[in-house]
Amino acid sequence: MTGYKEIYGRYRQQILDGRLKPGDRVPAIRVLASELQVARKTVEAAYEILTGEGYFVSQGAKGTRVNPALHVPAMTSIVTAVPIPVPSSPTSESKSELRLGIPALDAFPHKKWLLLSGKVARSLRPEEMVVPPVMGYQPLREAIANYLNISRGLNCKAEQIFITSGYRASLQLILSVLAQPNDKVVFEDPGFFLGQQLLKHIAPNLHYVPVDQQGINVDYLQCNHADARFAIVTPTHQSPLAVSLSLPRKHQLLEWAQQNNSWIIEDDYDGEFHYTRKVIPALKSLDTHERVIYTGTFSKTIMPAMRIGYLVMPLGTLRRFSELGQILETGLPLLPQKILAQFINEGHFYRHLKKMRILYQQRRRLMLDAIQFVFPDLFEFELTGGGMHIVAFLKCSMQDIALAELWRQHELCVRPLSSWYMQQQKRYGLLIGYTNIQSFEQAQAILQRVAEKTRAMMLV
Template identity: 35%
Template sequence: MSKQPTAAWPYLLQLDHTGKEPLYLQLYHALRQAILSRQLSAGTQLPPTRVLATELAVSRTTVITAFEQLVTEGYLEAHVGAGTFVASTLPEEMLQVHAQQAPPQEGKKPPRLSQRVQQVMHSPLRPPVQALSAKAFQPGLPALDAFPFDVWSRIAARRYHHPPPELLTYGDPTGYRPLRDALAQYLTASRAVRCQPEQVLIVSGAQQAIDLIARVLLNEGDMVWVEDPGYPRAHTILLGAGIRVVSIPLDQEGLNVEAGKRLSERAHLAYVTPSHQYPLGVTMSLARRLALLDWAQRVGAWILEDDYDSEFRYCGHPLASLQGLDTHGRVIYMGSFSKVLFPALRLGYLVLPLELVEPFIAMRALYGHTSPLLEQAIVADFIMEGHFLRHIRRMRTLYAHRQQILIEAIRQELHGVIELEKHEAGMHLIGWLLQGLDDRLVSQLAARQGIDVRALSACSKQEFKSSGLLLGYAGVNEQEIREGIKHLAKVVEAIV
């Protein structure tokens, strides 16, 4: 294990004590960059938190907070009684992350676009570039009962009272510019996404985003990696576009990149949920993230990063995005307001590599042109006036509480039948069914009782040793959780 001289730390980790960014975040970014640029090599031991706090003239809490986040994300390893070290499993040949995207190389071939978008861009007719019900335990449903509709109503009334003419037209197909500005700022600060407003494209939800990506980047018969188990709608949308979907298995580190190479080395795109895998909740390790980026760069593939619920992390801070590690412009970042605000908005967004912006605008202008502008303006105001971040902070506390209520209810009513463990992130848990129960049968019978529990097997092409149920807890209050589990217990009792 190597050690960095103590005197070198203040020079390596320069902090701005008068800056606006919190010191713990400055330290986190400085250490992360030092690791990725190999200034700190694998196995390097960091000073004790008290020593480093003294050397940097910060509180020990600042150092501990930064260390904990880096340990969570896999950059550091903490060994009880021995200290904290730079992770030893990082593939050093990949650790070259720079502050900006690598400049375009001379003679670089243009991106491979689908025949559909090429026809649109060269067509003389090309446009100018200018419910599900809320019940237990629907996955992905936010706490509608805790949404600040009073604040939302005031903003909406202000916007609808005297809307400017530009909000009543077809608008810019890229989306409302102030919303794109707000998103670029938010994603840079909270998710370590590297982007400018020009790279942000507003879409009508994640489904439209996936369809748009298929239309722009894929031809019929192209192969795409998807996680197995994974998000069923993504799988179906790709199949509907004539894409050959290749199911890639998971393990505790996330998508198995080596398995993907064996199954389809020359796939054109990989769809992943690295921060909180849907539905299992696994976080993709740093080594896997770098391996995935290396594969995409080497074969010229794209990566679609679906960051569907990363705001809701109850221990530490949200994990940094995969896109933030991408130095070659191979990652398309996707997010949605359905889970952080409410699904009826039908608003989402893509962060695109610069070379893909023009073709995506061309296809977006043709299909739907733009999402409703007044709603985009309301969301922009909601973000810029500070309500968005306050709402997320409140929901983190509320969802952590509701998760605990769900766990307690399962233990009381279904002990020995469903195994459920606390998780540090997300809006649902997997209830593993014991005693050989069929999750599809349980799901079907529960639906007849007004209980929405999704079968895990419906998300996968492979067979699991244990079947399971997706139990969403975010959108149901304490009473509804307890009553719902009692109804579920009656359903299970009738089968056992």
């Protein structure tokens, strides 16, 4: 449980390290309390201490900021920062329902986004119309670092943030920078299907480690692939089973990486969406030996069309990422980066996440009720504390591939669970997105389109 001392310590350290600068705005008390899922009094206590010590100033309706008059002595970093030189039409699937990983498009603050977009576009300066920075727009890197440090428990600096075009770009860049041609890479089984497809092409020595109710089986990893150089994991909400990596296994995995000089690539693809009072910190927050490379994306929290992701580079790798990044990457377009930075810095991102957590919890319940109403004897569920999709396990059948194909013929874009496995031991079911379901009646009507043919298939 996050306490006021921890919140106070995180902010104080960020200010002393220069990651938060005089005049920077911090989230409102109620917004941060919701983000960390703690009582408002906990955040109030931390803010009061920070204000009393002169780190924060309250400006009423303008919010709370780092004291503009604050003078922080320059601190010499252990690691020298690397200077950064400034150098299709929609498919039928895009119109389908129940798609995985698509945020609630009806609940996005379109007007606010459009206002910010216009404001940012009008403020574009001539010097910004050249090639964008390869590692990303500096204010966005700072905003992401601040967000991760407060909300995900990390301890990173802006110069550790590398802005990419998404998960696959991050993964490819990491392996290009750090991997040797025949390094052993291990991946979760089942695991994210797009990650599997990419790794089959870029990681010739690829192996799989099974996942159970506690996440990736670290005992199996140590017994069978202790010599692996990279372990790619989704510890907060495992993709696709949505289970969380247990704390003992987190420590076990970190110890394995430290002892074997291996790297853990943490994909925190929807870690923001947890529906219980218990906030699950990122694996990276426990990493004391700099063996975890943290990756994230705004596809699930803002919109997939943004094509903006990021990775947190370990301090000792900054030069390698910078040097090879200049060759491999061209830098994302500047305008969407500036809009996103403004969206985060003005507090809209925090408020949007708070709204989406409540909404997704409600919509998951609607979808579950509809599935159980239309198919009372077909599926069973193992609900977890978060995520953006439902795993509907088939009770008495292994025909999930055929069933998914039937549903897709009726524009229901579900996916068969068994196809995400690479080893022989599998489970069978459907992965069903629910984030754009707005009512029980809508969910019921969608499922009724395939009800008769589904029952007929299950009777064969």
